[in-house]
Every structure is written in C-alpha cells, then in structure tokens.
Amino acid sequence: AQTVTQSQPEMSVQEAETVTLSCTYDTSESDYYLFWYKQPPSRQMILVIRQEAYKQQNATENRFSVNFQKAAKSFSLKISDSQLGDAAMYFCAYLNQGGSEKLVFGKGTKLTVNP
Amino acid sequence: GAGVSQSPRYKVAKRGQDVALRCDPISGHVSLFWYQQALGQGPEFLTYFQNEAQLDKSGLPSDRFFAERPEGSVSTLKIQRTQQEDSAVYLCASSFGGLYFGAGTRLSVL
Numbered sequence: 001a002q003t004v005t006q007s008q009p010e011m012s013v014q015e016a017e018t019v020t021l022s023c024t025y026d027t028s029e030s031d032y033y034l035f036w037y038k039q040p041p042s043r044q045m046i047l048v049i050r051q052e053a054y055k056q057q058n059a060t061e062n063r064f065s066v067n068f069q070k071a072a073k074s075f076s077l078k079i080s081d082s083q084l085g086d087a088a089m090y091f092c093a094y095l096n097q098g099g100s101e102k103l104v105f106g107k108g109t110k111l112t113v114n115p
Numbered sequence: 116g117a118g119v120s121q122s123p124r125y126k127v128a129k130r131g132q133d134v135a136l137r138c139d140p141i142s143g144h145v146s147l148f149w150y151q152q153a154l155g156q157g158p159e160f161l162t163y164f165q166n167e168a169q170l171d172k173s174g175l176p177s178d179r180f181f182a183e184r185p186e187g188s189v190s191t192l193k194i195q196r197t198q199q200e201d202s203a204v205y206l207c208a209s210s211f212g213g214l215y216f217g218a219g220t221r222l223s224v225l
Binding site for chain 1: 155171206
C-alpha cells in the first residue's frame with residue numbers, strides 16, 4: 001500500500017519570505033500523480049498544485065512550485081513571497097494513475113504566516 | 116451550485132443515534148468519494164461511487180457505516196448507532212478530471 005509522510009507537523013514563515021514543506025511517499029508504481037492541497041479553517045480542501053510522475057519538469061502555479069525527486073520519492077512544496085492568506089494546513093497526497101482516484105493523504109503540515 | 120455541497124455543516128449526535136450526511140456533487144461528475152478526517156489528521160478514504168455503483172467500500176470502518184447514491188447524483192453517508200470514535204469531519208469529493216472537495220460535515224458524538 002502507498003504511504004505519504006509529512007515530517008513537519010508545523011512550520012512558520014515571515015510574510016514575503018519563502019518556505020518549503022516536505023513530503024515523501026512510498027510506492028512500487030511507476031505511474032502516479034502527486035498533489036498539494038490547502039485546507040484553511042473553513043475546511044474546504046483546495047488543490048494547490050499537481051504533478052504527474054512521468055513529467056520531469058517541476059510543476060509551478062504562480063507563487064507555488066514543487067521539487068519532485070522521483071528516485072528519492074520526494075515531493076516538496078515551495079511557497080514564495082508568503083502571504084497571510086497562505087496560512088492553513090497543507091496536505092501532500094498521492095494517487096495511482098488509473099483505478100478509482102483514491103487519494104492517499106499525509107498527516108499535514110500547519111503553516112503559520114507571521115506579519 | 117458551482118461546487119460540492121455538503122449538509123449539515125455541523126452535526127451533534129448522542130451516542131447510539133443514527134445520522135445521515137448528505138453530499139451534492141458538482142453536476143455531471145461521475146465519480147464521488149467520501150473521506151473521514153479525524154482531528155489533526157489527513158483525510159482517509161471511506162468509499163467511492165461511479166454513478167450509482169459503489170465500486171470501493173474498503174475504507175468503511177465498520178458495518179455501522181453505509182453509503183448510497185441511488186440516482187448517481189446526491190449521495191448519503193449513514194452512520195448507525197454512532198460511537199464517540201466516529202467524531203470527525205466527513206468530506207465528500209466529486210471528480211471529473213480532478214478532485215473537488217466539499218467543506219465537510221463536522222460530526223461530534225457525545
């Protein structure tokens with residue numbers, strides 16, 4: 001079974017600074033997707049960024065980018081120019097390609113942004 | 116509406132009571148998922164529907180949990196004889212080329 005590990009229960013960053021959230025995963029599959037989701041106190045799970053495992057190029061969405069290291073099974077999220085609205089729980093998630101789209105989530109990292 | 120809608124947002128139940136949680140997916144979305152999120156944890160898969168067919172219920176923690184989607188649209192997650200350990204946020208998500216989550220129902224069992 002696939003597992004996702006987020007080793008940082010909490011992180012903090014100063015407004016306008018950069019922060020990196022870590023994620024590692026374990027799988028024997030070669031084709032899969034990786035995601036970062038943001039969950040603010042409202043509980044709405046919001047997709048931040050998505051990476052297909054077959055793509056070598058790291059995904060980027062505005063201030064959010066990933067460092068995908070397939071061999072190391074590592075998928076970190078970098079948030080640049082942090083804003084107060086970035087404060088939330090961040091979950092790393094894994095999905096096998098094909099099948100039922102059953103996401104496997106990590107336990108999350110709580111990000112605090114200090115003004 | 117434009118997104119996945121879940122009701123109620125909050126539910127308080129006495130231990131032993133039956134509860135029903137509703138999910139209205141995005142119109143036209145074939146796939147629907149239920150996840151359980153305990154306090155301080157990531158969501159964990161409960162069950163999955165494709166249209167009205169329940170294709171995977173491997174995550175349901177006990178036979179007290181039952182989910183249905185009779186017309187392939189709205190889904191209901193039912194928990195019978197609730198226990199304190201059932202207290203969690205129950206998230207519904209629908210999928211069409213991507214997974215879209217509702218805001219969840221927070222269930223508290225006293």
